[in-house]
Amino acid sequence: MTLRASIMKVLQQERLNFLLTNALPRRAATQAMGWFSKIEQPWVAAASIRVWRFFSEIDLSDAADSQFRSLHHAFIRRLKPGARPVDAAADILVSPCDAIVGASGRLDGCEVLQVKGFRYALADLLSDPSHAETFRNGSYVTLRLTAGMYHRFHAPHDSRVDSVTHIFGDVWNVNPVTLKRVPRLFCRNERAVIRTTLTGAGRPVTLVAVAAILVAGIRLNFLDMPVGAERKVLKTYRCGVAVAKGEEMGWFEHGSTILVFAPEGFTLAAGVAEGTPIRMGQKLMQIPNG
Numbered sequence: 697m698t699l700r701a702s703i704m705k706v707l708q709q710e711r712l713n714f715l716l717t718n719a720l721p722r723r724a725a726t727q728a729m730g731w732f733s734k735i736e737q738p739w740v741a742a743a744s745i746r747v748w749r750f751f752s753e754i755d756l757s758d759a760a761d762s763q764f765r766s767l768h769h770a771f772i773r774r775l776k777p778g779a780r781p782v783d784a785a786a787d788i789l790v791s792p793c794d795a796i797v798g799a800s801g802r803l804d805g806c807e808v809l810q811v812k813g814f815r816y817a818l819a820d821l822l823s824d825p826s827h828a829e830t831f832r833n834g835s836y837v838t839l840r841l842t843a844g845m846y847h848r849f850h851a852p853h854d855s856r857v858d859s860v861t862h863i864f865g866d867v868w869n870v871n872p873v874t875l876k877r878v879p880r881l882f883c884r885n886e887r888a889v890i891r892t893t894l895t896g897a898g899r900p901v902t903l904v905a906v907a908a909i910l911v912a913g914i915r916l917n918f919l920d921m922p923v924g925a926e927r928k929v930l931k932t933y934r935c936g937v938a939v940a941k942g943e944e945m946g947w948f949e950h951g952s953t954i955l956v957f958a959p960e961g962f963t964l965a966a967g968v969a970e971g972t973p974i975r976m977g978q979k980l981m982q983i984p985n986g
Contacts, residue, residue, distance in 0.1 A: 730913065730949065733768040741766045752844030772847055772947050782850075782942035782977035786896075789962070789981040790941065791839065791974045792903060793849040793954055798838030798875075800964060803957075806832050810882065811875045818957070820883040821904060823863050823930060827891070830900050835962045835981060839954045839974070840870060848947040849905070849954055850976050851939040853983075854895035857918055861889040861932040870908040870953045882906050882955065888914050890945070895938070897983060904955040905948070916946035942977055956980065 735741070744767040748754065756770070758779040764770040783790050799809040806818045806828045818828040841847060865886040868878055875881055886907040893900055905914050918937040939945060958981055965979035974980070 733771060733949070734766055736765045736769075741769075745770050748843070752842065754844035758846075768949065771949060774848065775846060780846075780942075780975055780977045783979050784941070785979075787983045787985070788965070788979050789852045789901065789956075789958065789983055790850075790977050791980045792852045792945070792956065792976060793839055793841055794846045794975050795839035795841050795954070795973070797968055797970055797972050797974055798840050798872075798953070799970060800837040800968060801835070803831060803834050803836055808836055808955075810880070811872070814875070814879050816880040816883050820880065821887070821955070822889050822902070823861065824889075827889075827902070831902070831957045831959055834957060834959045835964060836958070837956045837964065837968060837980060839956065841948060841952055841954070846976070847949070848944055848976075849903075851892075851941055851943045851945055852901065852903070852956065852980060854941050855892040855901065855939050856895065857935040857937045857939060857945075858891045858893055859932055859934050860891070860916060860919065861930065863887050863889065864929050865907075867908055870906060882953070886914075888916070890916075892939075894983070899959055899983070902957045903945075904957070905946070906953040906955065907948070908952045913949045914946065914952075915949070917944060958983075 733744070735744075741764060745764060748767060748770070756773070758775050759770075760774040760776050761769070764773070780794075799811060801809070803818065804815070807815045808818050808821070809815055818831060819825040822828050863886065866884045868874055868881050868885055870881065870885070878884070882904070888905045890903040890905065891900065892902065907914055918935055918939075919933055961984035963982045963984075965981055968974065968980060
């Protein structure tokens, strides 16, 4: 067994993994990571990227840049043109990001499955009961971005971004180990609720970008400030911005989670199931006719 395999085997023990990634001061660690990752010193960048690659499965072959000024630059890398083909079918909602599919399927009224044994109220996640009612008995997908993945996210369809609501909160890890131990985790963490309306169809689709430990920020291309910069408990930004299917919307500054919610009638695309990998631009949901 290699050294890396031996270390990873130890770190993957659930109790130890939970303690290592959650017991430390989460907000302080996140702020420290945000500062450190932006250091543009060649040997610091090279060393930190080497450590990152040791602990994560990372493929930088499709990155637009071959050299990185800092760890942060590598985290938020852009891709070569054409690296993520986008399904152009008008009746298809595509994945907004590269991810591992988590809990997904049909909402139970307005309740969402976090993991087996844990549910949460959509109204708690969105902090808006009337908004939650829009998706009663609708469909949802949990998309977990691992640390080594491409961290930018894109429009799942031609849409209008109506508003973004930032909800300040904690920064628990969002890995499967923590999801099984912390009830209502997504409702506890800092998050951005991105309300969109599909062009033409007029149907609402909401993306919830959930921050996590070491996620130094959620950035959106159509806002001129980092989401959460004011650190208020809840703040809504009105947008009215048109985005094309596959167009970049923003990025995480480390791995995290995006939840996608669609109204009743939308169905998951074939192959979208818990534990399966998906790439930005691939089929996520089928949009109903009419």
